[in-house]
Amino acid sequence: MFKNKIATKLITAFAGFVILCVLFLGVLFINIFASNHIRYRTESLMKAAKQISVMNEVTNNDSKKLLSENRLIEFLDYSADARIWIVDRNMDITVRSSGDLYDHAQMGNCLLPQNDIEFMQGVLSGNDMVSYANTAFYDLPMLSVGVPVYSNGEIIGAVLLHTSIKSLREPIRQTTLYLIMAILFSTVVIIIMGSFFAISFTRPLKIMKEVAGKMTGGDYSVKTNITKNDEIGDLANSMDVLAKRLAEAKSETERLEQLRQDFVANVSHEFRTPLTVIKGNIETLADTEIDDKQAFYSNIQKEVNALEKLVSDLLDLSRIESGRLELNIEKVDVKSVISDVVRSISPLAMQKNITIDTTGITQAIPPIYSDYYRLRQVLIIFLSNSIKYSDSNKKISIKADVTDFLTIRIKDNGFGISKEDLPYVWDRFFKSDKMRADSDSTGLGLAIAKNIVNLLGGEVTIQSELNVGSEIQITLPLGGIKMTSA
Template sequence: MLGMSKSIFRRLLFSYLATVLIGLGISGLLISFFAKEYFYNAKQQELLRQAKKVNVQINDSRRVNARLLEQLRNLDETYDVRIWLFDADGKIVATSMKDEVFTGKSVAMSIANKVLNGENAVTELKIDGLEDPMLSVAIPWGEGEEIYGGIILHAPIEGIERTFAQMRETILWATLFGVLLSTAMVSYLSWSISRPLKKIERTATEIGRGNYAERVKIDTADEISDLAQTINTLAEKLERVEQERHHLERVRNDFLANVSHELRTPLTAIQGFLEALQDGLVEEEEARQKYYAVMYSETMQINRLVDDLMDLMKLENNEVTLARFPVDVAEVINKTAFAFRPEAAEKGLEIEVALADNLPKIYADKDRVAQIVKNLVKNAVKFTDEGTIRITAEPDGEWVRMSVADSGIGIAADDLPRIWERFFKVDRGRSKKNKGTGLGLAIVKELVELHDGTITVESEPGLGTTFTVWLPTVEKYRQAQAQ
């Protein structure tokens, strides 16, 4: 992560610096070029205007005399320019300066010829005797078409150069400031990016190690925050998948252990009785018949276990097809209550049935509904030692609500979420007394949901349990099919 941070810092730094340097550099060059061109053109035009004014002042003088020299000196002070006059031969005949170092010298023939032909000339000259370069303009000296020679005005350009030097210095300082500012901005930006990325990396590492409870905590509102939220969502999904995997693994292990136990117990009993019969240890016919009855009972227990397992597997794999028809719930409940009354009477229990008048029919598989009611009543009889089992049914809007309530041992609050699991038994300490496969409620739940219904349970230890089932009426089923 540190290397990534450094890489981000370098890329941001180089991009910012390149932007600043190139931007300010190009801007500085363009400003210098256009500004210098503008100032030079302005100075040239000013010198040309001044030269024409000088010509107006002296165009009545054809010869150099004291009066002309005095005029040149006055004009020099007025315009702050050096003034030269040259004749038709290109020789300097007068200057506005007191010394005469340039008098008698010749100007460049190209300039002289151009001026004598009536044209203006502008040039930047390095004049012997002057340290600084001068900007010079030359115009014809004369009146009308009569030209006596030429007038040259010199103006030092050191002021312009000094201005451009200051401008370049300003651009340099601005560039330096931009570099420092860019470095500071890049440092902060890199820190603001790398810090949450480090958190994301640490969290991703922990998730990679299997710690799916780890989360990224970032308070910003940008793309990095979106990335962190995505990783948190992924971690939550992985955590749920891992929990589900552990749950399924536990269920699988419990399933194998329970199946092994449920099969081993009756098989061990059958094996023992068969060995006794084979060895001739049981000689009396009455005793042998008892052995046969026990083996038959254990065989039926194995058969019920296999049937329940097959039913549950088919239900979970959606391999059960319901034969739906209008079903009279009252008929199913009365037949079930009648079938279980002898078994309940042996334990001193009473089964009560309370059915509402004009109970609507449900649209369901009659055999599967009977299986639901039988499993619930069987559990009630099994886990109730004294008291009453009450079966009720009544309309509830577009549903028929059926309840099976007992006054038995009840179910602990911690066990309630698990009663729908395969082989789970709430009477683990009494399993020898109450034989069963532990699949009844799992099958009931699957059958209720297959009918688009709902099942709930309410229970208190020592006070009893109530299972309530809602199944759709014929009218509701038809309305659902019509939509």
């Protein structure tokens, strides 16, 4: 527990504070109690002394009452716990209560407090006197009160009451004892309670410290599991959220790093193939006497074209992904884009005797706000795929529907894509049908097309079945990019 510094500090401070408070209040209480107790005793003795003095005055005038007076003095001695002396002007005792420890005979008539002469003189000159000093007779600190006794207006003696100060202090001593016991008891209780409180208060802090330590070491799978409805609970919850966010950020960083590495590997690979072919052809041309150099030059040209396409695809992709691709938004007549694309791609289709059927576009298509060049690029990517991945003599159909959206469908009866590969066709450099992919296939076409359609505010999906064919569906908002970006 002593290792738990906050807990130790809390207990020490808490216990120290409470003990100091109890001590302060205790001392204050004892002082007030002691002074009040002594004052009260003095007053009551003084009162009793005065009563006796009055009684004595009466007695002097009426000797029949002496007996009852003596009894009363005994009673007062007993009830007030004070020794009562009645002395004459010569300071000789005339009456004395029997509560004294000392023998009456032993005392004689001359044992008045000689060293209290001032006290006695004060009383015999008519003053009510109080003394807390030792008396010569008892030789103990005594509370003594004295009042004069009058007879016909003259002082004939005095009533003296003595009580032991020690007996007065007894209740004070006992109260002090109880107070010390209370302080000790409360100290023990405070230490036990304080320990529980401090440990339960610092336990979550300890857990959080451990969790933070693990997080510093890079382990973000940690959780505090603290459910408290206070500031510590909030802090623990924030730490859990922080750990979760850091874990997400870490896995995102790892994912991006993996993507970067894959990208570099793919790009290098895509560059290496055409470069190797070009290098081979140039070496042959340089080293050997060849009559028909045309075939070599055309090989080189083909690979250079492939490299050019790769570079331009990579540039497109990089511009799209970094948000630097600028769109030229204008009113676009979709039907004329489709005709333009079909016209451009026809020579390629004709090489495989593939027909492109646009008769399905019967409906009038309202113009949309879009980028003519980019929409054309997207349709060329999809159509060139359909041609590339279809056997000769097949048919490709293009349809367009207008509902709440503009939907363009491109359907072929080509080789199709296997179920396993279908989810990955939109990934960069993914080539499902490597055998049939030609030399300038980079696997970037669909990735670029999907990004552009999204930039134009639309969606694209693909359905495909192996050896049956594929269908691309492009959905664009009728209001065009203006509407979606608004």
